Amino acid sequence: MTRRITLAAVLILALLINANAQKGKSKNTGPKPRNMWEIGANGGYLFYSGDVPSEFGWAAGVHFRKSLDHAFSLRADLLYGMAQGDNGTNRMFDSKWTSGTIFGILSMNNFSIDRRSRKFNYYIMIGAGVNRFETNYVNEGTGMSHTERERGTIMMDMAPHMAPGAGFAVRLNKRLNIGAEYQGMILFGRRADLLDGTELEKGIRSPFRDIANYLNLRINYNIGNPSRKSEPLYWVSPGDVVFNELDELKKQQDEAFQDSDKDGVIDLLDQEDDTPPNAEVDTKGRTLDSDKDGVPNYRDKEPYYPPRAGEEVDDDGVVINPMPRPGAPGAGGVTEERVREIVDEVLSGYNLSESGSTVADWFLPMIHFGTNSSTVKYSDYGTLAGIARMMTSNPSLRLVVEGHTDQTGGEAVNAQLSYERAKAVVDLFETNYGISRGRFVILWKGKDVALVPQSSSYMNRRVEFRAAGPNDYEMAPPSAGEKQDGY
Numbered sequence: 001m002t003r004r005i006t007l008a009a010v011l012i013l014a015l016l017i018n019a020n021a022q023k024g025k026s027k028n029t030g031p032k033p034r035n036m037w038e039i040g041a042n043g044g045y046l047f048y049s050g051d052v053p054s055e056f057g058w059a060a061g062v063h064f065r066k067s068l069d070h071a072f073s074l075r076a077d078l079l080y081g082m083a084q085g086d087n088g089t090n091r092m093f094d095s096k097w098t099s100g101t102i103f104g105i106l107s108m109n110n111f112s113i114d115r116r117s118r119k120f121n122y123y124i125m126i127g128a129g130v131n132r133f134e135t136n137y138v139n140e141g142t143g144m145s146h147t148e149r150e151r152g153t154i155m156m157d158m159a160p161h162m163a164p165g166a167g168f169a170v171r172l173n174k175r176l177n178i179g180a181e182y183q184g185m186i187l188f189g190r191r192a193d194l195l196d197g198t199e200l201e202k203g204i205r206s207p208f209r210d211i212a213n214y215l216n217l218r219i220n221y222n223i224g225n226p227s228r229k230s231e232p233l234y235w236v237s238p239g240d241v242v243f244n245e246l247d248e249l250k251k252q253q254d255e256a257f258q259d260s261d262k263d264g265v266i267d268l269l270d271q272e273d274d275t276p277p278n279a280e281v282d283t284k285g286r287t288l289d290s291d292k293d294g295v296p297n298y299r300d301k302e303p304y305y306p307p308r309a310g311e312e313v314d315d316d317g318v319v320i321n322p323m324p325r326p327g328a329p330g331a332g333g334v335t336e337e338r339v340r341e342i343v344d345e346v347l348s349g350y351n352l353s354e355s356g357s358t359v360a361d362w363f364l365p366m367i368h369f370g371t372n373s374s375t376v377k378y379s380d381y382g383t384l385a386g387i388a389r390m391m392t393s394n395p396s397l398r399l400v401v402e403g404h405t406d407q408t409g410g411e412a413v414n415a416q417l418s419y420e421r422a423k424a425v426v427d428l429f430e431t432n433y434g435i436s437r438g439r440f441v442i443l444w445k446g447k448d449v450a451l452v453p454q455s456s457s458y459m460n461r462r463v464e465f466r467a468a469g470p471n472d473y474e475m476a477p478p479s480a481g482e483k484q485d486g487y
Contacts, residue, residue: 035233036224038065042181044216046081050196051210052091057083059097059214067233070110075103075125079214085196093137093197097212099185101129101163107234118235119171121179127163131185131212132156137197154194161185161212169220174231177220185212257454261285264459266452280365283451290364290386293317297365304364304386305393364399364465367425368458374420376428384425387465388433398468401425402443407455411446415478419444423477425463441468443475 040063047054059081067073077100084094105125109118135154167181187195187209195210222231230236258267263275263285270285279298280288288297291306293313300317311319364387367380376384391397403422405414419442426440451459 033230033233033236034228035067035230035236036222036226038220038222038232039063040065040218040220042216042218044214046083046097047213048083048085048095048195049211049213050085050193051198052085052087052093052196054083054085054196057081059216061216065105065220065232070233070236070238071107073105073107073232073234075105075127077101077103077127077129081214083195083212091137091139091196091198093135095133095135095195095197097131097133099129099131099161099212101127101161101183101185103127103163103165103183105234110234110238118237121169121171121177121234123168123234124166125164125183127165127183129161129163129185130158131161131187132158133195133212135195135197139198152197154191154197156187156189156191156194159187159189159191161187167218169218171235174226175222177235179218179220181216181218183214183216185214187212269452283366288365291317304390366462366464369421369461369463370458371456371461372417374417374424376424384428385433388429388435391429391435391439392433398439398441398472400441400443400466400468400472402445402464402466404445404449404460404462404464405447406457406460407447407450409447412479414446415444418446419475419477421461421463441472441474443472444478 041061042063043058043060046057046059048057059079061077061079063075063077065073065075079097079099079101081097082095083097084092086092103125104127105123108122108124109120133154133156136152137154138151163183163185165181165183167179169177169179171177186192192209195212259265259270260267261270261273261275262277263270263272263279263281265281265283265285267273269283272281272284272286275281275285275287276298279296280290280303282288288303289295289300290297290304291300291302293300293307295313295315295317297303299315302313302317302319305317305319307313307319308323310321311323312321314320365383367376367383369375369377387399391399401422403418403420405418405421422442422444426437426442429435429440430437447460451457451462454460
């Protein structure tokens with residue numbers, strides 16, 4: 001009979017393993033990670049609750065356990081033990097117990113969602129299984145209607161039982177935990193009251209069934225590859241996956257808002273992540289070559305002076321074979337080539353053709369302002385000087401000067417401040433470089449066109465430049481609003 005119980009328990013365990021394998025083949029639609037199995041051994045005190053008080057008894061067993069999710073798990077137990085009892089007068093017994101049980105276990109502490117590792121695991125369980133017991137008994141005394149002294153053996157083969165229980169475990173590390181547990185086994189069937197070999201009267205059972213009780217200590221070990229599988233999920237907080245994903249998103253966000261190459265453009269927008277130190281870049285972080293002569297601005301001594309057809313530049317971006325410009329000494333008469341250039345200028349309006357490209361295609365740098373300020377920084381005077389030189393070299397060019405603010409403050413205040421920033425730049429061109437006011441078109445955008453999502457970023461407090469076209473008209477100044485700090 002012991003072989004039958006063992007065979008039945010092994011069969012149930014095989015079914016559990018197969019069901020879990022099939023589940024692993026299905027599409028995983030949730031965040032539940034793959035997790036390890038638990039195996040364990042236990043030993044403790046076995047005693048019967050019946051008509052005869054129990055004395056010392058013992059039992060030992062093994063188990064296999066698999067989590068279904070963070071709260072529920074299944075466990076298969078095999079148990080063997082011996083119990084005995086004596087009422088001190090006329091009744092005594094000794095019994096051998098063998099059983100196999102499948103438990104459904106509910107971990108109580110995983111109903112709270114936090115991100116801490118579980119140090120303790122409290123659980124309740126309910127199970128069902130089969131058992132076999134063999135009880136030798138001795139009944140003596142006058143209370144027996146059928147005999148003065150009775151000896152015998154009761155054997156119960158493959159009887160079913162129900163098994164409630166509860167326990168707790170302590171996590172030692174990712175592989176190992178220890179615990180303590182109680183389980184009771186309530187028998188069913190005709191001999192459910194005969195664990196202790198005693199009936200009150202022949203053929204009449206006691207008012208309560210006999211119950212096999214097992215108090216035990218357990219040592220448990222998790223099997224599986226820890227690099228590919230987590231601990232059993234009853235040790236993992238249900239919120240762990242969510243919090244890990246939030247941490248990963250925060251990490252990605254922090255990385256995106258870094259400026260790894262220190263060019264003033266965050267990595268989220270930067271299309272050139274290895275910009276040389278001190279190089280000028282456009283709004284996408286690309287190294288600027290404003291005059292498109294093949295020499296980047298940070299090495300170009302004439303960054304806004306494009307070479308004309310036939311002209312060449314050296315490694316410093318300086319023209320080494322300058323051709324005479326109209327009106328310059330030695331220019332001579334008007335050549336046929338110059339006539340074509342004049343015709344091109346008239347036809348292209350304000351988009352002046354030079355070296356196959358237009359002034360509208362040139363990238364002009366932007367300048368930035370302090371918080372709540374429309375004062376041009378001294379550090380930007382060199383940039384504005386280069387733009388002024390380009391306008392002097394192209395007297396037909398008109399320039400759009402467009403003011404912006406960051407995203408803090410009210411609409412009216414930001415509109416006025418963006419206008420004042422654009423006007424301050426135009427006034428500087430007119431005062432310092434003698435460029436006519438009529439060659440500038442002032443536009444103001446307030447806080448509507450942000451370069452970066454950070455509301456107070458200095459990247460948004462700027463003035464941009466571009467060549468004006470026939471359809472560009474100056475905006476009327478906004479109505480002045482009361483200034484506030486922080487824009």
